[in-house]
Amino acid sequence: MENIIDYVREWGIYSFMEKPLNEVDSLVLCQLSYLNYQKFVPGLDKRNAPVSIQSIYEEPERDCILDDYWYKDENKELFEEAANSVRFGSLKMNYYVNVVNEEEETQFSAITFILEDKSVYIAYRGTDATIVGWKEDLNLAFSKPLHSQYLATEYMDRVASYIAGCFYAGGHSKGGNLAVYAAMNCGERTRDKIIRIYNNDGPGFRPEIRKQGNFEAIADRLVKFIPRSSLVGMILEDHCDYEIVESKSVGLLQHNSYSWKVEEGKFLRAQNMTDSKLIRDASLNEWILSLSEEEIHTFVDTLYEVVSASEASNVFEFGADWKKCLQSVFAAARGVNDATKKAIHKITRSLFEILFENIKIWKSEG
Numbered sequence: 032m033e034n035i036i037d038y039v040r041e042w043g044i045y046s047f048m049e050k051p052l053n054e055v056d057s058l059v060l061c062q063l064s065y066l067n068y069q070k071f072v073p074g075l076d077k078r079n080a081p082v083s084i085q086s087i088y089e090e091p092e093r094d095c096i097l098d099d100y101w102y103k104d105e106n107k108e109l110f111e112e113a114a115n116s117v118r119f120g121s122l123k124m125n126y127y128v129n130v131v132n133e134e135e136e137t138q139f140s141a142i143t144f145i146l147e148d149k150s151v152y153i154a155y156r157g158t159d160a161t162i163v164g165w166k167e168d169l170n171l172a173f174s175k176p177l178h179s180q181y182l183a184t185e186y187m188d189r190v191a192s193y194i195a196g197c198f199y200a201g202g203h204s205k206g207g208n209l210a211v212y213a214a215m216n217c218g219e220r221t222r223d224k225i226i227r228i229y230n231n232d233g234p235g236f237r238p239e240i241r242k243q244g245n246f247e248a249i250a251d252r253l254v255k256f257i258p259r260s261s262l263v264g265m266i267l268e269d270h271c272d273y274e275i276v277e278s279k280s281v282g283l284l285q286h287n288s289y290s291w292k293v294e295e296g297k298f299l300r301a302q303n304m305t306d307s308k309l310i311r312d313a314s315l316n317e318w319i320l321s322l323s324e325e326e327i328h329t330f331v332d333t334l335y336e337v338v339s340a341s342e343a344s345n346v347f348e349f350g351a352d353w354k355k356c357l358q359s360v361f362a363a364a365r366g367v368n369d370a371t372k373k374a375i376h377k378i379t380r381s382l383f384e385i386l387f388e389n390i391k392i393w394k395s396e397g
Contacts, residue, residue: 034292036112043118044116047146050118050296058231058298060154061154061206063154065106065156065157070095072087072127081145084121150226151197152198153186155202157202184216186213194224197226199225201231202229207229207230210229214252222248226252230255232288234267255273256274256275259285
């Protein structure tokens, strides 16, 4: 069964003039946004001429774009196939932004693609390999609007003011959440230019954040894809409209976009999720929304504190010597004060209570 690399290899013979942008192209662009283009692509303030994927591929130092992220081999293959294809080789890139601020717990990156048919795609990067990026993903589900969400909105407004026509927006994982948040909260003139927003297994939003934004104004232009065993994409998802896709992986590994199955230029659709999974997802979301702001900060900060004790700055360093890192994590967990331990136990116990109560209701109704 094909994935997005196979898709680029097969459909790369067609230009965007022959076959316009589709759902799989969107995921390809979102995955390409994970690469580090700092050395090659102009920033948001420079207003320089955009550069093509092919021109970067011809650079002797091109492999530097592969640093600091998961799936390095797959990313390299995807970039090479894209650069050497008719469909993506002439694609231009501009307005690259990459911000990592540990003090503000912010990891934000975005890039704008200009396709051969002159259509524009704003792609937001998902969580990178940094520990601070991982914490921000947790905050995304639990907290009020984050700095990265404000940056995403500002980025969309800026790019929209630079281009003459309309545009697509999207992202994978946290990037999907950022694309939707920006579309909800951008200026009206920008919102009128949006053709479609693609959320590829990104988290949803707390009800109050949806209400504050202009969600209804973009709902008919929003497309969300999640794999059958999605966890990330089902966080704060209210089960309204989403498409379920098949994956070659199982469990949490289905979040990897390289595992999504492609057939004849489309994602292979999956059957509906199981009742047990829907109960789990509903229970998780009910639990998230039941926590007070104080409990949220206690849970996220404590989890971050013990993981940071590994002294790894990213997941690759953690994996390189995971035994040593885990020893540091366990030591840090023992050092958490009694009041915090009690709070964490209370918070996690409430999750299981909600889950078991929902299972009982489901069985009684069945």
